Amino acid sequence: MALSNSQYAKIMRDYEEKQNAARLLHDERLNEIIKKIPEYKILDDEAIEASMAYARSALLASKEENCVDTTDELREKIGLIARQKALLLEKYGYPGDYLKPVYTCPDCRDTGYIGSEKCHCFKQAIVDLLYSQSNIKEVLKKENFRNFSMDLFSRNDIDPVSNLSSYDLMAESYKKAKEFVRKFPHSHENLFFSGKAGLGKTFLSHCIADELLKRGFTVLYLSAPELFDILRKETLSKKDGDDQSTESGRYVISCDLLIIDDLGSETTTEFTVSELNTCINERLLGGHSTIISSNLDPSQIRDYYGERNFSRIAGLYTFCRFYGTDLRLLKKYNAL
Ligand SMILES: [Zn+2]
Structure with a gap:
């Protein structure tokens, strides 16, 4: 790719700004919800705990053959908590996906890449710039x-x-x-x-x-x-x-x-x-x-x-x- 270094840096800086904006919006919304719906915080903490347990369990299962594999059980639990969180939001009049990050490009989550390939939005960013x-x-x-x-x-x-x-x-x-x-x-x-x-x-x-x-x-x-x-x-x-x-x-x-x-x-x-x-x-x-x-x-x-x-x-x-x-x-x- 013959973009100059400064042009490439500009595109990546724009992506960073978009990611920051998405993060900021998410944090603002989360604070708002936690204030209005205290039960949400309990579910959120449970989800974090279950995700960490899942990561530990997956790591252990990959290292030790004879350990009890709880990853399936934990995955199910994480899914259940996510559904409960969405239902709770809806109960209070919010859309179920209110706390999902809002990306300009959901395909690459504003990173510019899908795997190692440039996303379509990156190609358009090059065209816009050139x-x-x-x-x-x-x-x-x-x-x-x-x-x-x-x-x-x-x-x-x-x-x-x-x-x-x-x-x-x-x-x-x-x-x-x-x-x-x-x-x-x-x-x-x-x-x-x-x-x-x-x-x-x-x-x-x-x-x-x-x-x-x-x-x-x-x-x-x-x-x-x-x-x-x-x-x-x-x-x-x-x-x-x-x-x-x-x-x-x-x-x-x-x-x-x-x-x-x-x-x-x-x-x-x-x-x-x-x-x-x-x-x-x-x-x-x-x-x-x-x-x-x-x-x-x-x-x-x-x-x-x-x-x-x-x-x-x-x-x-x-x-x-x-x-x-x-x-x-x-x-x-x-x-x-
Ligand atoms: Zn994209």
Whole structure:
């Protein structure tokens, strides 16, 4: 892993802070419960005693063959006390798991590792750090499926190409986005969002990113100029042996979902055409999904990015068309 030592230390420091926060919350809750329910303390002490006895017994059983093995009995006792504790909490109106540690990532208990393997949350932490993705988390608090509304889309605004209303087109795209999330990652599907600025393309890709991040997948969100900038640096660094930029390029290819926003907003050159082709192909070969959003329509993709890119996108991406009035303007008018 070519993270620098200070980057690695930063990630591990964040985990430590998360563990401390979980510990602090647990201690606060335990104090609160012991004050309100004195019987809880008795059960808690019994549980500690039984756990220590269990550890002693297991150690003894492993060393001496002829000793009386009480581990099964003790394990049962520990389980029984745990159930009694949960029932007691519920009796007093608390959830049974009120005193279970609250981890940001229950899979690795905020350690970053499952066994000797890096947890999915560690991989996302690397992506966040390498690509300065931290601001996206703030955006996703607002732009997600829970806040999605069809009210902004008109049934009377008819798209002359598809003959469908702005509302119907969005309803269709919304359905495809939901399907994409539901089948992820097994369907290896890719999406192409096409339409003018301000019609909800970015919002819908944020909705998808939010769902998949919550499910523990690595999601990398880049505008097209950012993507090509990373790939340009990677090409240069390969020549110079700079590990950091090569590492950045690697996640563009290997993250679970790559979202390329606003394709066509960058200056198109021979380099961008060929890099887009490599990026699309390598992600397809790796079975990793990609979402591209663009102001361009498919025929313009052919003009800007050539036949090879066009045929990949036309053949292997699910197409979603966006049409209507700029929602950002609409929101402003409605707020007046
Ligand atoms: Zn984790």
